[in-house]
Amino acid sequence: MPNEKVVIVGLRTADQTSEFYEESMEELSLLVDSAGGKVCGRLDQSMEKPNIATFIGSGKLEQLENMVKETACHTVVFDDDLKPNQVRNIEAVLGDDIKVLDRSGLILDIFATRARTSEARVQVELAQLEYIRPRLAGLWSHLSRQYGGSIGARGPGETQLETDRRNIDKRISVLKSRLSKLENQRRMRRKSRGGIYRVALLGYTNAGKTTLLNTITHAGAHAEDKLFATLDPRTRSYADKYGRKVLFTDTVGFIRKLPHHLVESFRSTLAEAREADLLLVVADGSHQAVSDHLEVVYSELDRMKISLSPRIIVLNKIDLIDEFELNHLERHYPEAILTNARTGEGVDRILEKILDSVPVAGWASGLDPKDSS
16 A cells, blocks of 8 residues: 555454553554555544444444545555455445455555565465455455456356355465475475574564574564564574574564464464474563563464473563663563664573573584575
8 A cells, every 4th residue: 555545443342451452553553654554544433342334333434434535545444354244334435436444454465565485475365365255245346456357257157256256266275285385395494404403583573583583693684663574484594603503583473463364374484483492582672562462472372382382582672761661671571581683782692592402512414504494
């Protein structure tokens, strides 16, 4: 959505605290920015539960219609997933020329623009199709806009919806087959690294994982102060003066309400974390919601069944906080290592803790430090 004007919409339900709601809406604004859009308006509503027909109430929907006209925006993004009938009903009020997205659709859009490797592109397209398929009914116009009308024409005796589903199912099957081959190739690469200690960098998006990888291994990978700035996993090796070698793999970041299909599609990438000897769980120590961010990561680790793996907690970006906040982090996370990945502060402690688990002898036949997956 480059340069698109966007109105964001949030619904605070009875089970949400005001702090959680505000953090989620601020994050949605950052997601819009990461997608290249510009937030030009915000609409909030508090209800016990979403309206089954339009997600927000009729009065708020009328207010949204006026806001869209006043701001001349192009897109409306809701902070929660919308059902197909809700999208249809909202668009019936706003008009067909206004694009209506939910948080999952926005995240998928960002992933589609950031994927660089062939594996990442396959993973993202598969996630998009899995997301679109149950939303096909009545959404032919969305599909034709997104894919340029390339889905097959109506077959004899079939409805357009049946034809759409059949073509999407075929494409999903092709992508799953291709992804399976790529997973096998990645598995073979992991086997070829046998005997080398492996560390996976996991964490909330924009916590500084890639910067930390660059500082430790001199990888020179692209790092940017945006949500999901990098998607493609990178594996780089580090060797100390005693010949001990460690492979570091940077993985895709997590976020609240991460689309389920996206996590499933990226399972081959996340397998690097599942098979790692150690997890570096990285969080932005300067963020007011650092504890929530860590909980999101822990929840995803549970879902991937790797929650029991040995781990080191790294709280990054301590250069952005004052002494009082620093003391607060040290009291609440005594086991964590506080770092400034950009300057290298605290990185020696990370390496020392990791290398304590790596024997000196028997590691001479690993990868060259410049090797990558």
